[in-house]
Amino acid sequence: MKIAMIAEGCYPYVTGGVASWIHQLMAAIPAHDFTVLAVTADDTPPASRFPPLANLSAVVNFSLTCRSVQKRPVRLQAADRDLISQWLTFTDPVPAALDLFADPTRLGDADTFLASPVFYDLITARYQADRQSVDFLAYYWSWRNLLTPVLHLLQQPLPDRYDTVHATATGYGGLLAARVKRATGARMIITEHGIYAREREEDILQADWLGAAFKPQ
Numbered sequence: 001m002k003i004a005m006i007a008e009g010c011y012p013y014v015t016g017g018v019a020s021w022i023h024q025l026m027a028a029i030p031a032h033d034f035t036v037l038a039v040t041a042d043d044t045p046p047a048s049r050f051p052p053l054a055n056l057s058a059v060v061n062f063s064l065t066c067r068s069v070q071k072r073p074v075r076l077q078a079a080d081r082d083l084i085s086q087w088l089t090f091t092d093p094v095p096a097a098l099d100l101f102a103d104p105t106r107l108g109d110a111d112t113f114l115a116s117p118v119f120y121d122l123i124t125a126r127y128q129a130d131r132q133s134v135d136f137l138a139y140y141w142s143w144r145n146l147l148t149p150v151l152h153l154l155q156q157p158l159p160d161r162y163d164t165v166h167a168t169a170t171g172y173g174g175l176l177a178a179r180v181k182r183a184t185g186a187r188m189i190i191t192e193h194g195i196y197a198r199e200r201e202e203d204i205l206q207a208d209w210l211g212a213a214f215k216p217q
Contacts, residue, residue, distance in 0.1 A: 110151035
């Protein structure tokens with residue numbers, strides 16, 4: 001069985017509980033072939049802190065700051081814009097939006113889309129629908145800051161097809177796992193350690209790049 005193990009900010013570059021658990025899990029089932037999809041903060045992660053495993057075929061980095069080399073224009077249809085508008089409400093799951101965000105031939109590359117009049121119009125409509133009292137520029141830039149790493153992550157090419165994708169967190173790692181599942185049909189597993197959600201909540205509450213209007217959500 002080919003398994004994509006998604007590690008967010010840990011294995012194989014950082015030692016700790018989650019990273020050690022990932023290494024032990026892979027070592028315990030040598031009959032299965034693993035690829036680690038490592039979600040990293042930048043394009044130059046440090047050296048691996050773990051010894052190699054015979055059943056670990058590759059470690060593929062997915063940087064949150066990776067920018068598309070090829071610039072692509074925004075080619076959204078009216079239905080695509082409606083899909084994004086629905087996703088921006090944060091009220092109901094919109095799985096098809098994940099496919100759209102990952103497709104630069106429709107959305108454009110991440111930086112082009114986020115600087116486009118289309119994105120500006122979408123955020124303006126959301127601002128008016130929410131009846132926001134916060135400064136519009138703060139609202140607009142909060143959305144850009146929120147979506148920049150998401151789009152950079154989703155628009156990176158997937159290295160292979162897998163039977164199973166296993167994420168160790170529901171944040172960026174879970175988002176990448178959902179992308180793999182929808183693109184390849186792989187089974188998806190999430191193993192969440194208990195304090196992850198609380199850690200991310202604290203990060204959001206203390207973040208200065210995210211406007212106050214977003215933090216209660």
